[in-house]
């Protein structure tokens with residue numbers, strides 16, 4: 354499958370099992386991490402820089418004042434001797450380890466990750482479930498409008514109420530036909546449809562599409578132009594009245610802050626999609642949330658990219674606006690636990706200790722093979 358920018362057939366990822374010297378029922382506790390879709394594996398950087406720093410550190414340097422594993426302290430060790438800037442080069446590698454460390458910390462406490470995050474970083478009162486939307490509507494050879502409609506009907510049958518489709522991989526006329534076809538499935542309700550251009554458009558094209566689709570009243574218009582072209586986003590936001598969304602290709606606090614400073618993002622309607630797994634993990638994501646708060650943004654305007662179980666826990670614990678979901682895509686890493694039920698467009702993170710990847714049978718098989 355492909356979006357407006359890339360073909361996914363060669364996409365791979367890094368998976369990590371962090372085997373600890375903590376034992377429960379005679380078995381070592383293991384933290385799992387993986388990188389979210391959209392960026393390739395970061396294994397070489399992990400093996401050559403990030404892991405040696407972590408593994409060579411004295412054990413006590415990884416503990417907080419209560420003697421418990423501190424993912425935040427581990428983060429600082431992993432980033433030792435890294436210059437500022439150039440975040441995308443290593444943010445995936447650090448994100449994979451940050452995820453594994455949080456999985457391990459929550460397992461050591463014997464609680465699901467959302468509970469651990471809420472108790473350590475939140476208000477102790479996490480959301481019980483999270484808004485999720487179904488992302489699909491990719492371009493594929495031979496895929497007809499009827500196929501696209503059938504795909505979207507399948508999402509609705511699966512319990513989703515809001516769906517997302519790709520644009521920008523065809524001309525405007527064809528994309529408008531595709532949008533109208535999906536709107537038919539949604540009873541004409543544009544507020545249940547998002548469109549995603551994956552950063553493809555120059556300013557003129559972004560504005561042209563904006564004029565063509567504004568009247569549909571869509572849920573959001575995603576990543577119209579290059580993720581680092583803040584001025585394009587700002588100019589688009591001056592004329593496009595409905596919400597825009599972007600941020601899945603920003604990998605640091607500094608990049609997200611530039612989006613807020615220069616990207617014309619409107620805190621009363623727009624959405625921030627930074628994906629914690631791709632951008633240095635939860636440790637950095639908390640800094641992004643703090644920055645947004647200082648700029649007058651609610652955490653409810655954050656809906657992370659990626660459709661994975663890690664962000665689902667973060668969304669529930671830190672009261673985000675929701676989480677992406679890719680029903681059936683990016684397997685086995687993507688998606689939620691096998692027993693997760695989407696009802697009314699919402700899903701609960703589940704109560705397995707840690708992230709709960711043990712509840713994803715196909716993925717757990719892969720992860721277990723890393724250490725047994």
Ligand SMILES: [Mg+2]
Nearest residue numbers: 549575576601
């Ligand atoms: Mg996107």
